[in-house]
Amino acid sequence: MATNCIRCLARPSLPPSFLVNASSSLRIQSLPSTASMGKRYASKLNRPTTNGPRKNEKVKGQKTLRIKKKPPPKTGKPPQPGERKAMRKRIVLSNTNALEVPGMRELDKGLVGEWEMGIRDARRQAEEGHWVLEGALGMVAKEGAKEGEAKNGEGVIGQVVALQGQTVDSLRAVEAFKTTQGWGFFRRPGLLIREESVMLSRKLIQAEQGNLRLVIDGERGTGKSLLLLHAMATAFVRGWIVINIPEAQEVTNAMNDYAPLPNTNPTLFTQPTYTATLLSRINKANPILADMEISLTHSLPIPIQSNISLSRLCELGARDPDVAWPIFQAFWAELMAEGMPPVLLSLDGLSNIMRESMYLAPDTSKVHAHDLALIDHFVNYLSGKRRLENGGAVLAAASRSHAPTSKSMELVLKQLVELQKGEEEITEKDPFEKSYDDRVEWALGVGSEKATKAGPVEVLKLKGLSKKEARGLMEYWAKSGVLRKKVDEKEVAEKWALAGNGVVAEIERGALRMRI
């Protein structure tokens, strides 16, 4: 951030380092004069000596009239380096002009607990089901189940719940919020609870005793990233440790430094700076790390004390990119040790890591994304090759905007969805397509040869909202004062149809952003 002058609120003309020096030293009296003199001399010296004809002097034989063009008036100072990017990446999570919505539930332990109760009830019903159905009380049992559902957190489907302050801080730290999402419209960040999100939450809760490997797919604007955010929020509420790669593109598009990892075959490449920032994000997002002490011994390139907290360990890694990768590995080993909380590994923009990265190997061939150490780590867990020892989940969301095509990924996801639906004909590989990638298939747990024991990943195919959910969302907008219309069945039906059968981003575009 740019430092401002105290009195005039203008940005300083001198670089900040100079200002710091001037204010801290006692030579305030003498400094400005010398500085200004030096500046004056410099400006005289630097002025270019022009011997040729001046700009607006009439040249002999020239017939056309030349009118002097005034340079545009300079208003303010140009933005400082990085300022524009900061503006672009700025995430606004609240709007004081928006109305506060009364009676909003929070996504807290109570709500997640209700979902957990739902799982237990479902299990119990499944156990009891076979004999209840035989009896004459089948109908009664069904009605009872319906009431139970409403109690078990499904009544909240179609409502917007607010995120707790602590969760918001953590989510912000893992960069789960994105600039394209309309957080800045509302008083406080809230999430629409859809059927899929309750389902995913329940799966996450179940995954505390096992492992969940899931890919979220869907059309553009169907809420894939927001479902990922919902999963992270649930994980934070449940006290998990969340490691998020917010934009897979940043890992693979060769904008970070990289180095080969010795003693690996095939050679893996680490990304020291990226890993360091990842560690700092992890540290910031998971405050529970401060209470956990190191339990194992590690051989690290830097000496560390044996009783430091995991938070401190991350800090050490974040400080020095050169040791970031070994420290990340040590940190991960600590997480996999016994008695640690479950871990959520998540990644947005899956197709970016399902192809060759933009990095070049020493022989100028492209490095496959799976040969990047960080991605390799992620893919090992996504494919099921390695298990999260203390339970947890590996989530990946596909992306439809500015996403590269990965033929294999598309095919595998399509096949898996067809398998889920129980269709008779499963799409087969195009025999003339050359760009299929075995490593991608393996990463999704499908590959033929080195097929993993864990089986293929689960796929959650997102579609548009149901009308009930759309109505809940629009009512929330209306209560926030953003949507100034009567929300009735007709209005909802129209917006729902115009948004391509309830694609949530399109509903938002039509209702909030395209107001004329």
Place this chain on the structure above:
Amino acid sequence: MKVAWLPVSIREGLRCAYSPRPTVFNSPMRRCVLSTSSNQFSTSTRLRAGIAAPEIQFKEEGDGRDGEGKIFYARLLPESPSYFTAQPAFTDDLLALQDLVRKYSRLPVVKPSEAPRVAWRSLAEYRNMVGESVKASKYHKVVEVLRRLNLIHPSLIPHDVTKALNEYKRDVNPFQNVPKIIPVDEFGRACAIGRRKTSSAKVYVVEGNGEVLVNGKTLAEAFGRIHDRESAIWALKATDRIDKYNVFALTRGGGTTGQAEAVTLAVGKALLAHEPALKPALRRAGCITRDPRRVERKKPGHVKARKMPAWVKR
């Protein structure tokens, strides 16, 4: 071509060339005379023939056998008694039609509203046909008689009446151009086709809950512009039927705007199959009339349809 103002001698021949009833004349006498004169531009035109009595056959020219039986007129007799009226052809026509009315006055008639709708020839066409300057009020008399003849019960109408009526009917009967009624098939679908610019859309509309598929894609995928999406389901929106029907559309040709508006028209038509009473509402919403505008053609010497190259001094 307007013949009435031409000189009489040319008029006849031209009428024969251009008239929609070139050789059919009402009076049998005229017809038999004309059949003898083959060359239309010679002196023996209809007029001449009309004025003059049949040619005199002298005994010397003929065989002399049947010469005695022929009546010999010393004076020229007009072909038709209405020769001395101002518009002999018109008078003949009117009289012939009135004869028919009198002849068949006893046949049962239908109500005027139930008679088949016929568009009679316009006054200009009739003038062109007979080659006389007939007044509008006079022609109106003819039309009135024709209407009376048209009232005769269609199953009993005599052949000669039909023949006479056909002469006065317009070549193309606009009342026969009736739009086909779109059926709703056994699956509850109504299929209709709409066009706009160079696009055409085939649309199936069924009762449903407001789902729309265009070429197998959702509305949002098919049309990026919200305006296009709105115009695609405008027929449903204007009648508050968005959540009552599902639409499956197939569009071909043209651009996105054309395709969207072709879908509008097709959905409007198909909706009419389900609810015909919506027609006025749909017409007000602009979902009935096909927009006939197309890209204007480029002309030689122009840069585009209208744009001219810049003027250069030399």
